[in-house]
Amino acid sequence: xxxxxxxxALLGSAAASAIPNQASKDSYSNPAPPTGANGKNQPFKFxxxxxxxxxxxxxxxxxxxxxxxxxxxxxxALPKKLxxxxxxxxxxxxxxxxxxxxxxxxxxxNITDGTYNVGQGAxxxxxxxxxxxxxxxxxxxxxGANAILSSAGRTPIKPCEYKFPVSDFDSSIALASTFTxxxxxxxxxxxxxxxxxxxxxxxxxxGAVIGQEGEQDGFYRNIGKKIPSALPFLTRSTGPxxxxxxxxxxxxxxxxxxxxxxxxxxxxPLTVVTPPTAPKDQTVTFSITSSKAIDLTKYSVVYINQQxxxxxxxxxxxxxxxxxxxxxADFPGAKNLMDGLTIAGLALGAGPFADxxxxxxxxxxxxxxxxxx
Numbered sequence: 001x002x003x004x005x006x007x008x009a010l011l012g013s014a015a016a017s018a019i020p021n022q023a024s025k026d027s028y029s030n031p032a033p034p035t036g037a038n039g040k041n042q043p044f045k046f047x048x049x050x051x052x053x054x055x056x057x058x059x060x061x062x063x064x065x066x067x068x069x070x071x072x073x074x075x076x077a078l079p080k081k082l083x084x085x086x087x088x089x090x091x092x093x094x095x096x097x098x099x100x101x102x103x104x105x106x107x108x109x110n111i112t113d114g115t116y117n118v119g120q121g122a123x124x125x126x127x128x129x130x131x132x133x134x135x136x137x138x139x140x141x142x143x144g145a146n147a148i149l150s151s152a153g154r155t156p157i158k159p160c161e162y163k164f165p166v167s168d169f170d171s172s173i174a175l176a177s178t179f180t181x182x183x184x185x186x187x188x189x190x191x192x193x194x195x196x197x198x199x200x201x202x203x204x205x206x207g208a209v210i211g212q213e214g215e216q217d218g219f220y221r222n223i224g225k226k227i228p229s230a231l232p233f234l235t236r237s238t239g240p241x242x243x244x245x246x247x248x249x250x251x252x253x254x255x256x257x258x259x260x261x262x263x264x265x266x267x268x269p270l271t272v273v274t275p276p277t278a279p280k281d282q283t284v285t286f287s288i289t290s291s292k293a294i295d296l297t298k299y300s301v302v303y304i305n306q307q308x309x310x311x312x313x314x315x316x317x318x319x320x321x322x323x324x325x326x327x328x329a330d331f332p333g334a335k336n337l338m339d340g341l342t343i344a345g346l347a348l349g350a351g352p353f354a355d356x357x358x359x360x361x362x363x364x365x366x367x368x369x370x371x372x373x
Contacts, residue, residue: 231339
């Protein structure tokens with residue numbers, strides 16, 4: 001099934017057997033990608049076999065990463081100072097990029113050792129070469145963010161241990177698309193912070209990363225038989241939503257040496273029990289866990305989609321069983337054409353919330369990530 005999916009998505013059924021493996025002839029693809037320090041069915045641990053994240057600049061190890069990534073770290077002067085908001089943003093970026101290195105290293109290993117079936121021949125070569133490049137590009141993103149932090153006298157971020165809630169290629173690619181959507185929304189928040197807080201020299205750099213992440217996401221969506229570009233204006237996110245999602249979904253609790261220095265909250269989880277699959281008006285069921293009594297009549301579900309004002313919906317059909325609360329809220333998908341990524345939060349107050357920042361400030365549980373299209 002996987003081979004047919006990839007062939008039809010990437011090559012076209014008629015051309016699959018006719019296209020030679022051009023990528024294998026690319027000299028940039030020659031370095032063998034690194035591997036993680038973990039065993040099968042164990043949390044992912046660093047360092048990688050190439051020494052990452054402990055890579056000297058310059059070094060032979062960095063040169064190998066750059067060849068695999070098809071490009072280099074920026075070689076201009078690094079900032080010597082950062083304001084507090086910008087430092088927090090860069091620490092979050094480093095935190096995320098290190099996770100992405102772990103994720104794509106694990107994914108690449110599962111593909112190349114045959115754990116995940118992606119077919120054979122040209123289709124498999126395209127996937128392997130793409131993920132090989134992405135894995136190294138994420139290494140450079142992480143190294144670059146931590147280098148800026150160090151240059152400005154701020155604390156660089158160290159890796160955690162990670163778990164990945166996927167078991168096959170299709171679910172791995174779908175999840176990669178979802179967290180890349182969230183990253184693309186959060187980097188918009190980074191641009192806003194750098195632009196208003198006096199660190200505008202970082203704007204072009206982050207703009208370049210946004211473009212690179214967007215290219216990745218189009219590839220993942222194409223593999224999943226979706227159109228490459230989900231929306232005309234991608235969904236906005238914020239640092240707290242991204243930091244919460246990473247900690248809830250991927251980080252092994254208690255394994256982070258210094259992530260506690262990142263000045264962002266971690267929300268309690270919000271589970272989307274019945275996720276929408278089409279942008280139509282419907283009722284969605286959610287659940288939360290709370291050991292303390294919670295009066296859900298004081299809350300609302302807030303939806304963030306595209307660049308639009310957040311939509312707040314009242315909660316109804318509340319039920320409790322032990323510490324688990326389930327409840328429903330309307331999802332006005334057709335009315336608001338809520339395609340692509342929608343971020344749901346359980347917010348204190350009825351709303352409306354003027355913007356994403358206000359919605360984030362009111363959120364206590366989240367994010368619930370809804371993917372349509």
